[in-house]
Amino acid sequence: MPTKKxxxxxxxxxxxxxxxxxxxxxxxxxxxxxxxxxxxxxxGSSGSAAAPSAELPPVKLTYYFPxxxxxxxxxxxxxxxxxxxxxxxxxxxxxxxxxFGDYEQKLNTIVSSGENFDIGWTSNWMFNYESNxxxxxxxxxxxxxxxxxxDFMKSLPESVIEGSKTSKGKLMAIPNYQVAAKAFGFxxxxxxxxxxxxxxxxxxxxxxxxxFLEVIKKNEPDAIPYFSLGNSFSxxxxxxxxxxxxxxxxxxxxxxxxxxxxxxxxxxxxxMLYDWxxxxxxxxxxxxxxxxxxxxxxxxxxxxxxxxxxxGEANIFSHNGGxxxxxxxxxxxxxxxxxxxxTFISRTSKNPERAMMFLNLMNTDSKLFNLMAxxxxxxxxxxxxxxxxxxKPEGGYAPDVGxxxxxVIIGYLKEGQPEDTWQKTIELNNTAFVPDxxxxxxxxxxxxxxxxxxxxxxxxxxxxxxxxxVDPAVYLPKMVNALKKAGxxxxxxxxxxxxxxxxxxxxxx
Numbered sequence: 001m002p003t004k005k006x007x008x009x010x011x012x013x014x015x016x017x018x019x020x021x022x023x024x025x026x027x028x029x030x031x032x033x034x035x036x037x038x039x040x041x042x043x044g045s046s047g048s049a050a051a052p053s054a055e056l057p058p059v060k061l062t063y064y065f066p067x068x069x070x071x072x073x074x075x076x077x078x079x080x081x082x083x084x085x086x087x088x089x090x091x092x093x094x095x096x097x098x099x100f101g102d103y104e105q106k107l108n109t110i111v112s113s114g115e116n117f118d119i120g121w122t123s124n125w126m127f128n129y130e131s132n133x134x135x136x137x138x139x140x141x142x143x144x145x146x147x148x149x150x151d152f153m154k155s156l157p158e159s160v161i162e163g164s165k166t167s168k169g170k171l172m173a174i175p176n177y178q179v180a181a182k183a184f185g186f187x188x189x190x191x192x193x194x195x196x197x198x199x200x201x202x203x204x205x206x207x208x209x210x211x212f213l214e215v216i217k218k219n220e221p222d223a224i225p226y227f228s229l230g231n232s233f234s235x236x237x238x239x240x241x242x243x244x245x246x247x248x249x250x251x252x253x254x255x256x257x258x259x260x261x262x263x264x265x266x267x268x269x270x271x272m273l274y275d276w277x278x279x280x281x282x283x284x285x286x287x288x289x290x291x292x293x294x295x296x297x298x299x300x301x302x303x304x305x306x307x308x309x310x311x312g313e314a315n316i317f318s319h320n321g322g323x324x325x326x327x328x329x330x331x332x333x334x335x336x337x338x339x340x341x342x343t344f345i346s347r348t349s350k351n352p353e354r355a356m357m358f359l360n361l362m363n364t365d366s367k368l369f370n371l372m373a374x375x376x377x378x379x380x381x382x383x384x385x386x387x388x389x390x391x392k393p394e395g396g397y398a399p400d401v402g403x404x405x406x407x408v409i410i411g412y413l414k415e416g417q418p419e420d421t422w423q424k425t426i427e428l429n430n431t432a433f434v435p436d437x438x439x440x441x442x443x444x445x446x447x448x449x450x451x452x453x454x455x456x457x458x459x460x461x462x463x464x465x466x467x468x469x470v471d472p473a474v475y476l477p478k479m480v481n482a483l484k485k486a487g488x489x490x491x492x493x494x495x496x497x498x499x500x501x502x503x504x505x506x507x508x509x
Contacts, residue, residue, distance in 0.1 A: 071397045152360045188200070
């Protein structure tokens with residue numbers, strides 16, 4: 001969907017939207033489940049299903065993982081990790097970090113070339129789990145996980161393992177367990193809300209935010225009232241339900257799927273953004289600006305986020321120039337599953353058993369996870385509480401992407417996160433609304449050409465239309481027409497066919 005420019009924006013969005021997953025789920029490293037739920041992952045500090053290392057031949061594992069930006073000090077962290085795992089697994093690991101903007105292309109090239117490597121990261125939004133599993137890029141973990149990852153497997157709810165399977169029922173990667181629910185809403189700088197005495201409880205929609213944006217535009221010439229991200233249209237907030245680009249009108253007993261860009265609410269929403277753009281609430285360079293870099297300046301007063309979760313405000317503090325924020329949800333939390341971040345074992349791995357042992361340890365041993373996620377105490381972070389840390393941005397290792405590495409609930413809390421962040425996250429996972437079609441997974445293999453053509457259309461139109469920087473009355477019809485020519489109706493029909501079959505198999509239709 002995105003061009004390189006959009007990929008930079010996507011990087012910014014990813015870091016903010018998904019870094020919230022970390023903040024929402026980081027926990028006391030060695031505490032038991034405060035919720036008392038039997039299906040909550042345990043946070044034991046030394047789980048391992050590996051055989052004694054003396055019985056294993058030495059191996060070196062290669063591990064590709066994404067980063068917001070490359071770190072200066074991988075060497076000392078890699079050394080510390082290897083010193084820790086070698087006695088347990090008789091294995092060492094070679095870090096192969098890749099920035100998010102390059103990750104998909106890099107991994108596609110590696111997989112296509114048949115390069116030997118062991119472990120990598122996948123998701124349902126980048127380096128796609130389903131399609132890469134379909135083309136045989138990953139090892140089948142159906143036997144590997146129970147045999148060499150039993151500790152991790154036992155720590156998870158059964159639904160999480162089921163939710164990790166492909167549309168064909170195969171387990172081809174393990175989840176990096178974290179928050180599994182999402183709520184859509186605004187992120188707003190606290191100082192401006194207080195300065196202008198604006199009541200966040202009055203904000204129930206985009207329209208309710210406009211008076212605040214008008215005040216900021218009038219009185220704060222150096223501030224950006226609103227930065228419009230490419231995902232600002234919420235189907236859930238406009239009366240639609242669904243998952244993974246499969247949407248229908250809430251309450252429709254036939255579950256008739258729609259193309260979001262064609263619904264009237266989409267035009268209304270983009271027209272509102274265009275109006276904000278013309279009023280100066282949205283910056284003129286929004287379609288080309290790098291969100292992440294702009295956020296660092298501290299000038300962005302408000303934007304939307306899909307993952308307003310417990311403890312997330314503290315994480316944003318370190319990304320927006322040290323400004324406190326307030327979350328203003330517009331939707332109720334909805335269960336979103338575990339496929340947004342997963343770890344696979346490559347089909348080219350020469351040591352899949354040892355790779356699985358390493359992943360088992362990474363997801364059950366808090367010391368190993370914290371090493372990977374945060375580095376070395378005193379060098380890359382300081383402890384400011386029994387299980388709370390303060391990162392050292394100049395320490396050389398602060399990737400802040402533990403959510404892409406393993407089970408974040410066994411990791412540290414970061415400074416500013418409430419002590420009950422973990423408990424609230426588990427409760428959220430357990431109580432979030434579950435869509436009727438949750439569990440449905442679209443198999444794109446029959447419409448690959450059309451999907452590639454649709455991606456090209458989105459690359460051309462999507463960012464400009466969704467940012468509010470162009471007139472939707474002119475460009476949205478062009479976009480919808482281009483999508484139809486590219487095969488959107490065929491893809492929608494295929495989705496509908498597969499969904500109907502799935503609904504019948506579940507007795508829902």
